[in-house]
Amino acid sequence: xxxxxxxxxxxxxxxxxxxxxxxxxxxxxxxxxxxxxxxxxxxxxxxxxxxxxxxxxxxxxxxxxxxxxxxxxxxxxxxxxxxxxxxxxxxxxxxxxxxxxxxxxxxxxxxxxxxxxxxxxxxxxxxxxxxxxxxxxxxxxxxxxxxxxxxxxxxxxxxxxxxxxxxxxxxxxxxxxxxxxxxxxxxxxxxxxxxxxxxxxxxxxxxxxxxxxxxxxxxxxxxxxxxxxxxxxxxxxxxxxxxxxxxxxxxxxxxxxxxxxxxxxxxxxxxxxxxxxxxxxxxxxxxxxxxxxxxxxxxxxxxxxxxxxxxxxxxxxxxxxxxxxxxxxxxxxxxxxxxxxxxxxxxxxxxxxxxxxxxxxxxxxxxxxxxxxxxxxxxxxxxxxxxxxxxxxxxxxxxxxxxxxxxxxxxxxxxxxxxxxxxxxxxxxxxxx
Numbered sequence: 001x002x003x004x005x006x007x008x009x010x011x012x013x014x015x016x017x018x019x020x021x022x023x024x025x026x027x028x029x030x031x032x033x034x035x036x037x038x039x040x041x042x043x044x045x046x047x048x049x050x051x052x053x054x055x056x057x058x059x060x061x062x063x064x065x066x067x068x069x070x071x072x073x074x075x076x077x078x079x080x081x082x083x084x085x086x087x088x089x090x091x092x093x094x095x096x097x098x099x100x101x102x103x104x105x106x107x108x109x110x111x112x113x114x115x116x117x118x119x120x121x122x123x124x125x126x127x128x129x130x131x132x133x134x135x136x137x138x139x140x141x142x143x144x145x146x147x148x149x150x151x152x153x154x155x156x157x158x159x160x161x162x163x164x165x166x167x168x169x170x171x172x173x174x175x176x177x178x179x180x181x182x183x184x185x186x187x188x189x190x191x192x193x194x195x196x197x198x199x200x201x202x203x204x205x206x207x208x209x210x211x212x213x214x215x216x217x218x219x220x221x222x223x224x225x226x227x228x229x230x231x232x233x234x235x236x237x238x239x240x241x242x243x244x245x246x247x248x249x250x251x252x253x254x255x256x257x258x259x260x261x262x263x264x265x266x267x268x269x270x271x272x273x274x275x276x277x278x279x280x281x282x283x284x285x286x287x288x289x290x291x292x293x294x295x296x297x298x299x300x301x302x303x304x305x306x307x308x309x310x311x312x313x314x315x316x317x318x319x320x321x322x323x324x325x326x327x328x329x330x331x332x333x334x335x336x337x338x339x340x341x342x343x344x345x346x347x348x349x350x351x352x353x354x355x356x357x358x359x360x361x362x363x364x365x366x367x368x369x370x371x372x373x374x375x376x377x378x379x380x381x382x383x384x385x386x387x388x389x390x391x392x393x394x395x396x397x398x399x400x401x402x403x404x405x406x407x408x409x410x411x412x413x414x415x416x417x418x419x420x421x422x423x424x425x426x427x428x429x430x431x432x433x
Contacts, residue, residue, distance in 0.1 A: 052170045053077040053094065057087045057102040057114065067101065070159060071166075084109025088117055091124050098173055099166060104133035104144070112147060119148040126176065128169040132157070200230040200261035207234060207268045215243055217310035221401035222428045223409060225372075231424035232260035233370045234267055238275055244311055247275050247284075250368040250428060251303040251345075252322065259299070266292065267301050267345075281305040281318035282355035285345065289320065289353065292346030300344035304368060308360065310432075315360050318353045320345045323371050328393050330363030335390040364432045365401065367393065372423035373408070376416050384415050401429040 054076050056067050064080045071078050079094055081087040083106045091097055100118070104111035111131050118124045130151040131144045141152045150169050153162060204226075212220040224233065232253035240247050249271055253263045267288070274287040285305055292301060304322040306315050317325060321344040324337040342353050360366075369389075376384040388411065396407040405427045412425075 049174065051075045051077055052098045053079070053096045054166070055079045055081065055087060055090055055094070055097045055100045055102075057081045057084065057100060057106070057111070059083055059103065059106045063103070070163070074163065083107055084111065084114035084117065087114050091118070091127070095123070097127060099128040099130070099170055101130050101132060101166070104131055104140075112144060115144065115147045115149055126173065126180075128173045130165060130169065132162075196258050197229045200258045203265055204230050204234075204261045207236075207264060209235075209237055213237055213239055213246075215239075216433060217243075218246060218308070218430050218433055219401060220428070220430050221403075221405050223405050223425070224427075225409075225421065225425040226256075227372070227421055227424045228256045230257060230261040232256055232264060233372075233424040233426040234264045235368060235426055235428050236268060236271055237428075238272075240276070240279060240307065244309070245279060246308040246310070246430075247279075247281075247305065248308070248366075248368060248428065248430065249275075249303060249305040250322070250370065250426060251301050252370045252424070252426075253301050254299040256424070263296065263299055263301065266295055267303070271305075275305075279307050279309075279316070280355050281307050281316050282353040285318050285320050285342075285353040286351065289345045289351050290349065293349045296346040300347040303345050304340075306366070306368075308430075308432075313360050315358045315366070316355050317358065318342075318355050320353060323369065323374075326367040326369070326390065326393065327358065327360070328365040328367070328397060329361075330365070330397065331361075333394050333397060335393055337386075360432050362432055365393075365397070365404075366430045366432075368426075368428040368430075370424060370426045372421060372425035373412060373427060375423055376412055376419070376421060378415055378417050378419055384412055388415065401431050405429050 054071055056064055056071070056078060057080070058064050058067075059082045061082070064082070068078045068080060079090050079097065081090050084102075085108050087100065087102065088109070100114075102111040102114055109117070111133070115129055115131065118127060118129060128150045129148070130153060131149045132153045132155065133140065134155040144152050151165055153165065208224060212222060214220060220237070222235070226233070232255055233251070234253065235248070235250040238247040239245075251264070251267050253260045253267065270288045270291045271284070273291065274284045277287070278284055285303060288303070301320070302322040303320045304317065304325055306317040306325065308315055317338055319339075319341045321342065322340055324339045327336045327338065328334070329336065338356070338358055341356070343351060374384050374386050374389050389408065392408045392411045393404070396404045399407065408427065409425070
C-alpha cells in the first residue's frame with residue numbers, strides 16, 4: 001500500500017501532503033506542485049502526440065484517488081485497478097495504456113506478479129512499469145528490476161520527482177515505439193527491395209544465353225560474376241547466315257542494381273532488333289545507339305560487337321567505348337588488342353559507329369570481357385591490370401576455353417588476397433576450330 005491519503009486535503013505542511021490527523025503515519029507524497037517554476041506543468045507539452053494513458057494500481061482507494069488527481073492535472077488519461085488481476089484485465093481492455101504505476105504489496109496478485117505477467121505477454125511487454133513500495137531494501141529493488149521493472153520508487157517520494165520519472169518513461173516508450181515502427185517500415189522496404197532485386201536477377205538471368213551455341217567452326221566458354229545480386233553486364237551470341245557467321249556482343253551498363261538490370265534488358269532488346277538486319281557491326285551499334293538514346297533517361301552503355309565470318313576467316317567489329325577485344329594467336333602465343341572506338345551507346349544521338357576487320361585462323365582464341373577483370377585492386381592498392389590478364393591467357397593457352405577462363409579468375413582472386421570485387425565480371429571466350 002502507498003498510504004492512507006484522501007481528498008480533499010485538509011492540511012499541507014512544508015509541501016508534504018498528509019491526512020488531516022497530524023498523528024497519522026508518515027507522509028508518502030511530498031507535494032511541491034504549487035511552487036514557482038513548476039516543471040510538471042510542461043508534462044504534456046514535451047510529449048508529442050495524444051495525451052498518454054496511465055494505469056495506476058493500488059489496493060488503497062485513497063491512494064488511487066490522490067494519484068489519479070495529480071496525474072489528471074497533467075492531462076493524462078487515467079485508469080485504476082486495486083490489484084494485479086484487475087490490472088491485467090484493464091490492460092487487455094485498454095490497449096492504449098503506455099505506463100503502469102503499481103504498488104508492490106497487494107492482495108490476489110501483487111506488483112511483482114503483475115510485472116511478470118506484463119513482461120511475459122507479447123501484447124503488453126513493451127509497456128513501461130514503475131514499482132512504488134515502502135520496502136526500500138536493495139534486495140527488493142533488485143528483484144523488481146531483474147523482473148523487468150523500468151523504475152523503482154521508494155516511499156515517501158516527492159511528487160515532482162514522480163511526475164518527472166513518469167514523463168521520462170513515457171518519452172522513452174514513445175521513442176521506442178517510434179524506432180520499432182520505423183524499423184518495421186525499413187524491414188518492409190528492405191523486403192520489397194529484396195523481392196525487386198530477385199525479380200531483376202531473374203530477368204537478367206533470362207537475358208543471358210543459357211546454352212552457348214557451338215558448331216564445326218567454333219567452341220565457347222563463359223563466366224559471369226555480378227558484384228551485387230544483379231549487375232550491369234550483358235552478353236549475347238547469335239548465329240547468322242545459316243551458321244556461317246556468328247554475332248557476339250558484350251556490354252556493360254553504367255551502375256548496378258535494379259535500374260542497371262532494366263537498362264540491360266533494353267540493351268538486349270535493342271540488340272536483337274538490330275543484329276539480324278545487318279552483318280555490319282557498326283551499323284548494328286548505330287541503330288542500337290539511336291534506340292537507347294531515345295529511351296534512356298540517364299546512364300549509358302559500353303559495348304563491343306563482333307561478327308565472325310568463318311568462310312572468309314575474318315572478324316568484323318565495332319566498339320562503343322568498351323575495353324579492347326583480346327585475340328590470342330596460337331602460332332606465336334601472342335595477344336593482340338583490338339582497340340576501343342567511338343563513344344558510349346545511349347549518350348549522344350548522332351553517332352556513326354565504324355567497322356574494322358581483323359583476320360582470324362584456326363586455333364585463335366578471342367576473349368570478350370568487361371572491365372571488372374582488370375580493375376580489381378589488392379590490399380596494397382595495386383591494380384590487377386591488362387598485363388596480368390594477357391599473361392594468364394598465354395600461360396594457360398593449352399587448356400580448354402572454360403578452364404582457361406577459370407584460371408584467369410583464379411589469378412585475379414589470388415591477386416586480390418581477400419579484397420572484394422569492385423565491379424561485375426563477365427568473360428566470354430571463343431576458339432576458332
